[in-house]
Amino acid sequence: MNPDAVVVGSGPNGLVAAVTLASAGRRVLLLEAADAFGGGLRSAELTLPGRVHDLGATIMAMAMASPAFRSLGILHDASAQAHGSGTAGAAAVEVVHPAVAAAHPLDGRPAVLVYRDAERTAAELGRDGWAWRATVGAAAEAGFALTDLLLRPLGPWEVPGVATLAAAARFGAFGALPATTVGRRLFRTVEGRAVLAGMAAHSVLDLRSPITAGYGLLLAATAHLVGWPLVRGGSQVLADALVARLRELGGVAVSGHRVRHLRELDAPVIVLDVTPRQLAAMADLPPRYRRALARYRYGPGVFKLDWALDGPVPWRDPAVAAAGTVHLGGTMEEIALGEAEVAAGRHSPRPYVLLVQPYAADPTRGGHTLWAYCHVPNGSTADMTAAVEAQIERYAPGFRDRILARHAMTTADLESINPNLVGGDIGGGWAGLGQFVRRPVWSPAPWRTPLPGVYLCSSATPPGGGAHGMGGWQAARLALHDTR
Known part of the structure; x- marks a missing residue:
């Protein structure tokens, strides 16, 4: 050739x-x-034969929202087409949605649930429902025109319309701020602030830093715009x-x-x-x-764990079982403290943990497989297994009793699998x-x-x-x- x-x-x-x-x-x-x-x-069989684990991404929210993947017409989302959106052309890969896009458990309180439906999610937040509608809901209502612009901070891109520019200005007024600032100024409840912090922590930044609110708001908006699905089969x-x-x-x-x-x-x-x-x-x-x-x-790295379980995670709040993604770390203040520790080059004893339970939407992966990671300093050699599992046990007592096998990856292990993950920076x-x-x-x-x-x-x-x-x-x- x-x-x-x-x-x-x-x-x-x-x-x-x-x-x-x-x-x-x-x-x-x-x-x-x-x-x-x-x-x-x-994907690979990391724990037991027949158990399919994703080495990297599982949740395909950004792929579904991306003009790149939409242009290829390769992702098939029957539920999105039923609502008049999503890929309508020739499809090759099926995505499936959990009943709950994301859940955020809290100590002594019901978990906060983020649904595909923005109004249902706002209702979950009670007094903070208006703040969710004004930020996340407004971004989702602006549709692909806004997400396309945000995913293309530089050209080549088409000149946005007036409505899109107005939506971008409204988004930027909050998105340019630190997540902790937006949490304190707009959200009044522990639940509202916590769910924003859980979303913003995907940025792997100190949540007191500028634009961390933008990361959280955009990610949350995709839950309403396209959902947080995963690929059937891995x-x-x-x-x-x-x-x-x-x-x-x-x-x-x-x-x-x-x-x-x-x-x-x-x-x-x-x-x-x-x-x-x-x-x-x-x-x-x-x-x-x-x-x-x-x-x-390069940014902080991650420490990743995969488990094969003999059944679903025994969440204290049973509603969390329906979520594809679970954010563990407690209140906004707790999450912000943990992320600040990592940004300063230290390991948090109670880290923010991002957990994915694929079996909530996809029964084809050979059983109850689970993965989670926490953020660590770039190049860390620390084994964070105990800290991560302690955070899960905090909200799911008896979790460790469900473990049949586990597989851990340090930052060096991740980089050896994929050299682009320098120091474990995903x-x-x-x-x-x-x-x-x-x-x-x-x-x-x-x-x-x-x-x-x-x-x-x-x-x-x-x-x-x-x-x-x-x-x-x-x-x-x-x-x-x-x-x-």
């Missing part, structure tokens, strides 16, 4: 880039160093479907092939799903650009205001490198981490524009 384009790395961004280029008629060669395609979309199904689509379009995909230097490649377009550290190691770069990459900052780089668009350098088109025909498409490019494929989509579209 004499390719028009070579894509290196098969995470969500690399896969989207490869399919986008092939859909435009380019002859595409996809190269992956690992034995399996997918990167953050990989996230690997989506990766395999994207590879199959590439091959249907005439592309070639090769796993187990590590590219060590760009001189090994010969194509007019090269798209790299790698972080700045890998790019600097594999390319002869201009000194100024190399120095800029060296200043790129977001591809620190997500604070200083690197919100400076990913990895200041540029109106940061996907384009100084090397002719070479583009960067990883989560180290805007809009950052998440299984949305936007970095790959933007890099591929820029390459098509440059070579038209």
